[in-house]
Amino acid sequence: MKDISKSINKVDNDEKISGSAKYIADFVMDGMLYAMTKRSTISKGEIVKIDYPQLPDGYYIINHKDVQGKNVIKVIFEDWPVFTDKKISYLYEPIMLVIGPDKNILTQLLDSIQITYKEETPLFDWTDSVIDYHFDKGKGNRIFDQADKVIEHTYHTGYQEQAYIEPQGFIGYPEGDKTTLIGSIQCPYYVKNAVKQAIGEKDENVRVIQSTVGGAFGGKEEYPSLIGCQLAVAVKKIKKPIKLIFEREEDMSVTTKRHPSKTVFKAAIKDRKIIGLKAHVSIDAGATIGLSGVVLSRALLAVSGAYTVDHLDVSGNVFRTNTVPNGAFRGFGAPQMFFAVDMFVEHVAKELNQDPLEFRKKMLVKQGDRTSTNGLFRDPVLMPEMIEKAIKESNYLKKIEDYSKKGNYKGIGMSLFYHGCGFTGSGEKDVIKAKVKLKKDKNKKVYILVAAVDMGQGVKTTFRKLISHMLDIDIKDVIYHNPDTDFVPDSGPTVASRTMMIVGGLLARAAKEMKKRWNEEEFIVMKEYEQPDYIEYDEKHFIGDAYPAYSWGVNIVEVEVDPVTYQVDLKKAWSVYDAGKAIDERVVLGQADGGLAQGLGYGYLEVMNHKNGKIMQKNMTDYIIPTAMDLCDMDTFLFDNPYAYGPYGAKGVGELTLIGGAPAIAKAIENAIGKNVFKIPVTPEYIMELINHD
Amino acid sequence: MTEIKFTLNGKKQILNTDPNRRLLDVIREDFQLTGPKEGCGEGECGACAVLLNGQIVNSCSVPLANVDGQDIVTIEGFSSTKQYHVIKEAFAKAGGVQCGFCTPGMIIATQSLLSENPHPDDYEIKIGLSGNLCRCTGYNLIIKAVKTASKDGDGLW
Numbered sequence: 001m002k003d004i005s006k007s008i009n010k011v012d013n014d015e016k017i018s019g020s021a022k023y024i025a026d027f028v029m030d031g032m033l034y035a036m037t038k039r040s041t042i043s044k045g046e047i048v049k050i051d052y053p054q055l056p057d058g059y060y061i062i063n064h065k066d067v068q069g070k071n072v073i074k075v076i077f078e079d080w081p082v083f084t085d086k087k088i089s090y091l092y093e094p095i096m097l098v099i100g101p102d103k104n105i106l107t108q109l110l111d112s113i114q115i116t117y118k119e120e121t122p123l124f125d126w127t128d129s130v131i132d133y134h135f136d137k138g139k140g141n142r143i144f145d146q147a148d149k150v151i152e153h154t155y156h157t158g159y160q161e162q163a164y165i166e167p168q169g170f171i172g173y174p175e176g177d178k179t180t181l182i183g184s185i186q187c188p189y190y191v192k193n194a195v196k197q198a199i200g201e202k203d204e205n206v207r208v209i210q211s212t213v214g215g216a217f218g219g220k221e222e223y224p225s226l227i228g229c230q231l232a233v234a235v236k237k238i239k240k241p242i243k244l245i246f247e248r249e250e251d252m253s254v255t256t257k258r259h260p261s262k263t264v265f266k267a268a269i270k271d272r273k274i275i276g277l278k279a280h281v282s283i284d285a286g287a288t289i290g291l292s293g294v295v296l297s298r299a300l301l302a303v304s305g306a307y308t309v310d311h312l313d314v315s316g317n318v319f320r321t322n323t324v325p326n327g328a329f330r331g332f333g334a335p336q337m338f339f340a341v342d343m344f345v346e347h348v349a350k351e352l353n354q355d356p357l358e359f360r361k362k363m364l365v366k367q368g369d370r371t372s373t374n375g376l377f378r379d380p381v382l383m384p385e386m387i388e389k390a391i392k393e394s395n396y397l398k399k400i401e402d403y404s405k406k407g408n409y410k411g412i413g414m415s416l417f418y419h420g421c422g423f424t425g426s427g428e429k430d431v432i433k434a435k436v437k438l439k440k441d442k443n444k445k446v447y448i449l450v451a452a453v454d455m456g457q458g459v460k461t462t463f464r465k466l467i468s469h470m471l472d473i474d475i476k477d478v479i480y481h482n483p484d485t486d487f488v489p490d491s492g493p494t495v496a497s498r499t500m501m502i503v504g505g506l507l508a509r510a511a512k513e514m515k516k517r518w519n520e521e522e523f524i525v526m527k528e529y530e531q532p533d534y535i536e537y538d539e540k541h542f543i544g545d546a547y548p549a550y551s552w553g554v555n556i557v558e559v560e561v562d563p564v565t566y567q568v569d570l571k572k573a574w575s576v577y578d579a580g581k582a583i584d585e586r587v588v589l590g591q592a593d594g595g596l597a598q599g600l601g602y603g604y605l606e607v608m609n610h611k612n613g614k615i616m617q618k619n620m621t622d623y624i625i626p627t628a629m630d631l632c633d634m635d636t637f638l639f640d641n642p643y644a645y646g647p648y649g650a651k652g653v654g655e656l657t658l659i660g661g662a663p664a665i666a667k668a669i670e671n672a673i674g675k676n677v678f679k680i681p682v683t684p685e686y687i688m689e690l691i692n693h694d
Numbered sequence: 695m696t697e698i699k700f701t702l703n704g705k706k707q708i709l710n711t712d713p714n715r716r717l718l719d720v721i722r723e724d725f726q727l728t729g730p731k732e733g734c735g736e737g738e739c740g741a742c743a744v745l746l747n748g749q750i751v752n753s754c755s756v757p758l759a760n761v762d763g764q765d766i767v768t769i770e771g772f773s774s775t776k777q778y779h780v781i782k783e784a785f786a787k788a789g790g791v792q793c794g795f796c797t798p799g800m801i802i803a804t805q806s807l808l809s810e811n812p813h814p815d816d817y818e819i820k821i822g823l824s825g826n827l828c829r830c831t832g833y834n835l836i837i838k839a840v841k842t843a844s845k846d847g848d849g850l851w
Contacts, residue, residue: 019729
């Protein structure tokens, strides 16, 4: 039998390389108008008065009064208005759309709308807790009674911007009674369900279509629901096609970002071992809660990292502040926690005068161990072999010994991590309830009908390849179009490293049935998500199996720090991953490079901060993502470890590859400068502070 | 309004328009060539890259007045050349394409680089691509693609 992992050329290469692939900005419709957003200029307060200019013919203003349904965006926690009515809770909060045929006139109109505010003192400190979680494992805090020593450290992580190269955008247009949106999105049904609620329409009267997506990384998970709703409200009223495309500056200052975090860790030490951990995580939601509770959960669940600790006391808070709302970003809470925990365990080992690598290896999760919530790591854990491979490829042992000698400013660091695949907890079973369809037509063509989008991660290729392998037919006879909610069932959002494992798993089940019935001329197979019966999770008390499967990773990063400027020069990176089974090896290697690049950027380069609620980085010029000059050679090795419910054994891969980058580079810098690192990004300024502070 | 003459993808064009308009807008709006993309609008990301007299420029940062009498080639025009096909195959083979938004710009950057330096080393490739941002690939496989193109297309540049 052919090995499915053997790479094929991606099916959308030609259209993307030639520039003929249509992204949302590339669409033009007859009589199309443009929309621009009028935003608040204060961080907190109330609108007292709005003075509108005389609108020329053919120009419109759309605000909260036009929202015929519920003026709130449907996401997990519903606290985000489509348009604010009065209350302003962050800078640049959307107040209205200004719509018309000429963008220059729209700009003038935006400037001439005068808004008077009653300003209040905005809150930027983390004091307004809106979510408070706590759980214990084993003896919880009581384990500290048995400790002969306690070690405590605090870790900080900053904002991170998804920085997809294609800014956010939609075109909305009427189709009879229907309001249709086409846009750059990860989750067609999130947008559809949000729009239904906002415009108060029946299911059949809202249609959402995905255009080619120019990168997303979580940034097009929930945010598009907001602008999609605004545009749908406008289309329903004006009944003309309207295009809303963000410019980069607008995109960067108003869209959701990775939550900044603070994690306080305490270790109970006995006989030079960690016998228990206490952790408290704080994250900044910004002005709306949205997905923040789920982000916090994912962070808390990963509290002991790739290690097993029998006694845990875990808590966390989501704080609301008068800043831009934060949201989904590849990793979803895990990058914050894996940075904190992997640094902490290393720091504890150093303080106990133990070899950090040996100390960590002894604590590694093994098959059959209990998770932080007393679930089970059921499947084989290959971390010891993976670490060995990474060590061998990178010559880690020799290098760490050489580089630990003072004054050479060279360093090497290793991170160990995992990612829980799919939605946290009972999300798949209770909330998403994914459905997929596979259709065979008279010409023996097979259509994949799912709502999972290709946003660059290669689903168009890997889904078609999966089905062609299972049915043993040519990939050309397997058809997959960009999802259109009029034609595809709700297979859930394209998030949480669930696409191949969950949606692909359902497609594989459908294909199995289709194969049996292949002689039938024309038919559809539908499959619905069924939770593996061993999975049980109590979301309220954090008890049980939070994820059906885990993907694992090891990153080793080598750096050189300039002794004068403290600039960090990446030399090389080595990665070893267990993502079950690659459906296409080259696709996975591409994910591995890109994920690590984002993780490394998060760790040392990507500075984003706000001053009085205003994001200080406006564009790619001052929000620095890695260029080809910044990055280094990256060698990646994949270990097969098939998961019973994934197609051909595939688990999640997209998010996994981002998680280890920050702790690996932070440790490499630590090794190079001989000082412990407690926050990311590790900028030259921070390195200077560490070196000068003894 | 000013009369601006230039060559676009091999055809002579005369436009009567505002000379301050961005070349990118003219290409996309007046000629419906949507291969060049707007990623940042300030010459940082390279998604809008085109060839100006054979050299890469960010079309979002070029006022139309500057191209009077010059030769412009976009990805659409470049895609009919032999060099394009070598570069295309190399990108496909290496796995250098993910979301695709930066890709036309990367192809233009590759052409611009190879036409100046047909056998670049890794460092020269990195410099050649450093004006084009990609958020998906980490550049590793794009660099591999450029190396492959340089080798497979030996003699073309």
